[in-house]
Amino acid sequence: MEAVVASAPGKVLLTGGYLILERPNAGLVLSTNSRFFAIVKPLYHQLKPDSWAWGWTDVKLTSPQLSRESIYKLSLKNLSLEYVSSSDSKNPFVEQAVQYCVAAARATVDKNKKDSLEKLLLQGLDITILGSNDFYSYRNQIEARGLPLTPDALAALPPFASITFNAEESNGENCKPEVAKTGLGSSAAMTTAVVAALLHYLRVVDLSSVLEDHQHEKYTADLDLVHVIAQTAHCIAQGKVGSGFDVSSAVYGSQRYVRFSPEVLSSAQVAVKGTPLHEVVLEILKGTWDHERTKFSLPPLMTLLLGEPGTGGSSTPSMVGAVKKWQKADPQKSLETWRKLSEANSSLETQLSTLSKLAEQHWDEYESLIKSCSILKSEKWIQQAAKPNQEAIIKALLGARDAMLWIRYHMHQMGEAAGVPIEPESQTSLLDATMNMEGVLLAGVPGAGGFDAVFAVTLGDSGSHVASSWSSFNVLALLVREDPHGVSLESADPRTKEITSSISSVHIE
Secondary structure (H helix, E strand, O other), X not given: OOOEEEEEEEEXXXXXXXXXXXXXXXXXXXXXXXXXXXXXXXXXXXXXXXXXXXXXXXEEEEEHHHOEEEEEEEEXXXXXXXXXXXOOOOXXXXXXXXXXXXXXXXXXXXXXXXXXXXXXXXXXXXXXXXXXXXXXXXXXXXXXXXOOOOHHHHHOOOOOOOOOEOOOOXXXXXXXXXXOEOOOOHHHHHHHHHHHHHHHHOOOOOHHHHHOOOOOHHHHHHHHHHHHHHHHHHHHHHOOOOOOHHHHHHHHOOEEEEOOOHHHHHHHHHHOOOOOHHHHHHHHHHOOOOOEEEEOOOOOOEEEEEEEEOOOOOOHHHHHHHHHHHHHHOHHHHHHHHHHXXXXXXXXXXXXXXXXXXXXXXXXXXXXXXXXXXXXOHHHHHHHXXXXXXXXXXXXXXXXXXXXXXXXXXXXXXXHHHOOOOOOHHHHHHHHHHHOOOOEEEEEOOOOOOOOOEEEEEEOOOHHHHHHXXXXXXXXXXXXXXXXXXXXXXXXXXXXXXXXXXXXXXXXX
């Protein structure tokens, strides 16, 4: 059996922070060209004659960027994973992915293929995980080398560069060193890539059909299976049932997302206490996954830019906890804020969809308008419109800006009320300055907000100008761009071919 390589993208949540945790609120999530890769191959090529009698098989997990290797024994009876040796801490996401993938393989295998599945398992699983540099923060390294904070300095790093840990707390408390991240959802992308690679390797799904026919029913069903197993493994590893938008975009790509009802995973949460996994998996696969997903991506000639301010990441769970506490304490005010936020989110979505439609119907006018607006500040855009079609385009552009300002206003209010920095002062002045630059349509804090990151959506070629202006605000513009594709099978180990982030996979629409 040859190595199977799968990859899944990181995400940026444009709208829907906090609200996305509750149905029926929607969020707009863009998948990116930063991808997590998982490589699965057999540990042993020859089976020993007595191997049929083994009750355990070996699993090896390697993360070259962190210089880590862990060895496990997987019980072939109850699929528990025992830790044998390791150079460092555990990876619960990959551990859950292994257990749930093997359980799914066993639960869905045809009787006549049972033997070949068991043989594959007895050969052991050799799993390697690699994440694009974009998932991790290299700011400190760039600053330490005295290089300017520019995308060029990032582009000069070798692919899959080794990752440094945040320094321990200066107050002498021995904190577990944390990897500094950029907030692209590395755990969801990693879990999804591992699940896709394992399910394909164990012949539960066939992801190679992406090359022939993307809309093929069987392929869609296979993706749905990857999605359900990845959501389950990710939630159990996290110890809570999140909204799941990050896993959904890792599987399917850019989309408008409404979460699934968390009850669908109650059997898996109980399983942590000892229900056999194969029973749990059947229940999860049969469960009602009622999430909603609609195609969505940025209108043409628009670029997503991400920036990393130099203030260190904020912890999402504690921010979410504070907002939930405020909802309980002040239900009336919080409902009102959420209603207004939801309206502003819908309004932004409507304007962007309108722009995509206008681009389709009146391409030449759309293209020349975006070009001329890309070198002007937004207050001058309206002067570019002479004809009704042009007016409609400019109206939608300005409508999108307006909606974004309302979103920021209500997010800021919510942060003030809940006592957490959803759009802190330092971010506000940076975002205001960004919204005032030539060719900038939107600027905001992605996801749950905080100090982690800022995003901008720019028109035409104005992105490079924004990136260089950001560096004077001490913000590092990342190399991340929107790429609407979800999980994908790769033709080779990404380290053997020098991959540029966006050309790494074969995608045929």
